[in-house]
Amino acid sequence: MSLLELHAQLDAFEKALGEEALDHADSLLDGHDSTLHALLSQPLTQADHAPLNALFERQQSLLGLLRQRRDAVAAQISNGQRSLRAAHAYLQAESLA
Structure with missing residues (x-):
């Protein structure tokens, strides 16, 4: 369990997101979570703090990206629902005419 492995997992996760391989991204994130928990269960030294902070900042950045994607999809x-309602309203108005 190393920080390099955790960063490699985030690299793979980011790549899977870019390729829209969401099921694969989900499993990668599960693996990342397990690896992170295993690392954090070990005794940490003062020298581990800065690299861990960098990892957490990277995770936060990826969470921001996921939020942006979620908001774009929402x-x-x-917009699709509005278009559908407008189409239904148009069809109803047409049938009344």
Whole structure:
């Protein structure tokens, strides 16, 4: 369990996200979580703090990216729902005419 392994897992996760391989990204994130918990269960030294902080900052950055993607998808869904309602309203108005 090393920080290099954790960063490699985040690299693979980021790549899977870029390729829209969401199932694979999910399993990679599960593995990352397990590896991180295993690392944190070991005694840490003062020298481990800065690299761990860098890892946590990278995780936060990826979480920000995921939030942006979630918000973009939510906006697309909302736009799709509005379009669907407009189409139904148009069809109803047409059938009344």
